[in-house]
Amino acid sequence: MDVLVIKDLSTHFVENKGKVVAVDNVDLMVKETQTVGIVGESGSGKSTVANSILGILPETGEITSGMIRFKGEELRGFSERQMQQRIRGKQISMIFQDPMVSLNPLFTVGTQIVDVMKLHQNLGVRKAKTKAIALFKKVGISDPDKRFYNYPHELSGGMIQRVVIAMAMSCQPSLIIADEPTTALDVTIENQILNEFEKLVTEMRVSVLWIAHDLGVIRRISDYVYVMYAGTILERGKVEAVFRNPLHPYTQGLLRSNPIYHEPKSQIPTITGELSKMPPHGCCFYPRCKIGDEKCLDNNIKLIKVEEDHCVCCRKIEVRENCYEYE
């Protein structure tokens, strides 16, 4: 069963200078107990997709078209109140990027997790507390009884991210949106948290939409991956397929720039240019593409199916003989 189906989602931001298209006709699907990764560089619209799902865009943002169907219900048709009471935190919860600022600095972490549980479940304070401490233990917080009474500034980033994960899990949601939750952490802590997160996700049978710009994390944690660039999906597919046989020049570039696959001290290839200028129509990656030609700008390019569960948005895909071989 599909937990989340997004079709043709477009989100705009109205700025002083005009309209900025942050998400452009994105299709996305998360199946039950599946972990789906969205990967792309900063500014590619990954977080905006997440915020659009929950309807927590900033004042200047607006969803202009598309459909967001969650467990068969259209979320765009929900009122603010319905979203608050039925969706946010209860069915879909979110983990934010920077743990040091995602909790209110004035309350203890215990108060905050108990507040969330009281909001969505009819729990007394004492019951909520026992449950919270059990959850703390599950996400690998040592001494949960004591940590319960700590303020956010008394905990390390890794600890707080664990608290936030516990909070996200506290109401048994069907979907967790994780917006680069390990980006602000160092690699050892990231590894521990990924381990615990994976364990919990399998145990609680929850679907995950994991946003990251780290391909290693995506490869490790997710089953399916979307490569996003300038608000559009350039390539999507099963993780094994995409990593074994990346087809879009952007995906290839991303993978090629991974230091693991290069000699120490050798120059690591980069994708030249930056994500700023976009052609009015045609392929949005054209200005930075090495293999593109003028015809790429002619009309909008659709995702083409290449193999089972693997689609790519590039018209060069048929004509190119030598696909970049991974490894």
Next chain:
Amino acid sequence: MVKLREFTRNPNIKIGLIMIGILVLIGISSPLISPYDPFQQDLMESLQPPSFKHPFGTDLYGRDVMSRVIWGAWIAIKICVIGVGIAFIVGNLAGAFAGYYGGWTDTIIMRIVDSILAFPFLVLVIAIMAIFGPGLRNLYFAIAVVSWCQFARIVRSKYISEKEADYVMAAKAVGFPDKRIIFGHLLPNAIAPTVVYASLDCALVILLAASLSFIGVGAQPPVPEWGAQIAEGRQLFQVAWWVATFPALGIMYTVIGCSMLGDGLRDRLAG
């Protein structure tokens, strides 16, 4: 929570608290400690200079100035608590809504604030007092009307900078309703500067109330309000300096106390 001792380590807060504490004690116990009835006239004792019998002397009607100054402390406290209290609550609410919702709510609230602030402070208060008539109760109201604006401005700017914070996004993402976010999550984070301003505002408000009473639109005689007392003593200043001086010292003492407390709180809370 931050402990009281940490607060009083700051000398300004310490001195301010002590000064205000003494004032409050005097104000509360004024019926007990004032040596005479502040309204009791005794024309035989008119305009007596300070002596053991009347430490601050007596006024034109033979009333004991010390008792009147002591009773004036209670009135000053009431003006601060009620006037600034109303302004604090109204200003916080208005500023919170304006800052959090933005858009039309913000425009309407802030234009009201602007138009109140555009009036010269005193002229507006005099106008209000002229409409509703002089007297202490209207004085509280008039003071609240003019001083909530600054609170609203401070709170609004704090909310605007604070509402984009990640913890607010996180609170939204777990489905807290707006009311909870505004009052449960943002208010505790935004209230510190207004607390500071409230204690500084007390000083302003006491001066304002005294000015109003001085020009005759505030507290009416025989109410022992400090400003009214100064007004009464003004004509007598050449012959009886004590009638106006002691209430003036009372005002000075209170204003210094409030300002020191406010400065100290600013260093401690807002810095």
